[in-house]
Amino acid sequence: MNIKERARTILYILTAVASIATWIYCNHLTSLLKTQEQKNISLWAEAICEIEKVDLDGEISQVVYKIIEENNTIPAILESKNYGQFSCVNIDSAIASNKDAILHEIEDMQKDHAPISIDKYYTLYYKDSIIIKQLEHYPIIQMIVSFMIIILSIVGIRISNKADQNRIMVGMSKETAHQLGTPITSLLAWIELLKIDNYNPEITCEVEKDVNRLVQITDRFSRIGNTPELKYNEISPVIINSTKYLESRTSQNVKYTLEIPQNQNVAIPMCIPLIEWVIENICKNAIDAMQGKGKIKISLSFDDNYAIIEISDTGKGIPKRDFKAVFKPGFTTKKHGWGLGLSLAQRIINDYHKGKIFVKSSEIGIGTTFRIQLPKN
Numbered sequence: 001m002n003i004k005e006r007a008r009t010i011l012y013i014l015t016a017v018a019s020i021a022t023w024i025y026c027n028h029l030t031s032l033l034k035t036q037e038q039k040n041i042s043l044w045a046e047a048i049c050e051i052e053k054v055d056l057d058g059e060i061s062q063v064v065y066k067i068i069e070e071n072n073t074i075p076a077i078l079e080s081k082n083y084g085q086f087s088c089v090n091i092d093s094a095i096a097s098n099k100d101a102i103l104h105e106i107e108d109m110q111k112d113h114a115p116i117s118i119d120k121y122y123t124l125y126y127k128d129s130i131i132i133k134q135l136e137h138y139p140i141i142q143m144i145v146s147f148m149i150i151i152l153s154i155v156g157i158r159i160s161n162k163a164d165q166n167r168i169m170v171g172m173s174k175e176t177a178h179q180l181g182t183p184i185t186s187l188l189a190w191i192e193l194l195k196i197d198n199y200n201p202e203i204t205c206e207v208e209k210d211v212n213r214l215v216q217i218t219d220r221f222s223r224i225g226n227t228p229e230l231k232y233n234e235i236s237p238v239i240i241n242s243t244k245y246l247e248s249r250t251s252q253n254v255k256y257t258l259e260i261p262q263n264q265n266v267a268i269p270m271c272i273p274l275i276e277w278v279i280e281n282i283c284k285n286a287i288d289a290m291q292g293k294g295k296i297k298i299s300l301s302f303d304d305n306y307a308i309i310e311i312s313d314t315g316k317g318i319p320k321r322d323f324k325a326v327f328k329p330g331f332t333t334k335k336h337g338w339g340l341g342l343s344l345a346q347r348i349i350n351d352y353h354k355g356k357i358f359v360k361s362s363e364i365g366i367g368t369t370f371r372i373q374l375p376k377n
Contacts, residue, residue, distance in 0.1 A: 012150055019146040023139035030135050037074050042116060044071045045078050045124040048087050076126035077106055177222035187211045216273055228271035228352055235268055235307050236260050239300055242279045251292050259299035268307050268376050278345045282311045282370050289315025309372040317364040
């Protein structure tokens, strides 16, 4: 884990801790406020009782009136046991004027708080004020917002990282194509000299094929970052030609098997040089995985929407946890490698051809099968 990743992880942990701490503190404040509201509503009830006890000619303290007026947030109902009457405060007028509605409201209040008996003649029912309910919901809202911010930041970082990886990949590809250009031009000139001197035509022909292949590879690298032009071509000859080229330049210890439908000539939109590169790259990885000895099977099939290419080997296999990781830039199991081959292959298939490439199956010590799905349209 690098410094940036550690910093992000620490930031996420601190955000989560802050959210949890806020939630705990809000719960503490809510508890204190509930206790205070219980005292306030009890005082209100006692004030109401005091008024009812006073005779018509008696005097009522202004403090009593003040206590009654101060309660403008806590919904409460005071029941007089002797007279079966109810005094309501902060209750909707439609409920306060209907005895059945009051009784139903009392049932709801008893779910929140136990009733309070006052002077044996009165029972007080009440529920939390709107302020307490908002305070109870605030930590939850804050935690949701915090986690949304974390998720959005993770998505943003991933998008940014992917864009950076793409820029690096494009830059490396174009620089590689540029660096290959000069020696390839020289090799082509040497081949022409060999032809003029009539030097071993068979060897000269094979060398020319390899140099032409280098020209194609350079062209492929120069195309990375540019949207390729897709043209309808039959897929079968592309697979056959790629396999023949690889077979002629691979150890005899590697056996190739082709399973190509003979009576299905299906043309699909593609860039031939890039598709050839993907097939060759997977096959070369397979040869490395088999340590230069084993079997490679390439099959072609079709369904309603896709041309399906499967490339299987008898190599060391890929752990299931790495099925997706093998396509990430920099992932490699080789001692000497950049880990860009399968990442480029995924870009070519997924981004340029709107297809799919993935590890279909793999078993350690038995082999791996890659599947490529190219849209017919």
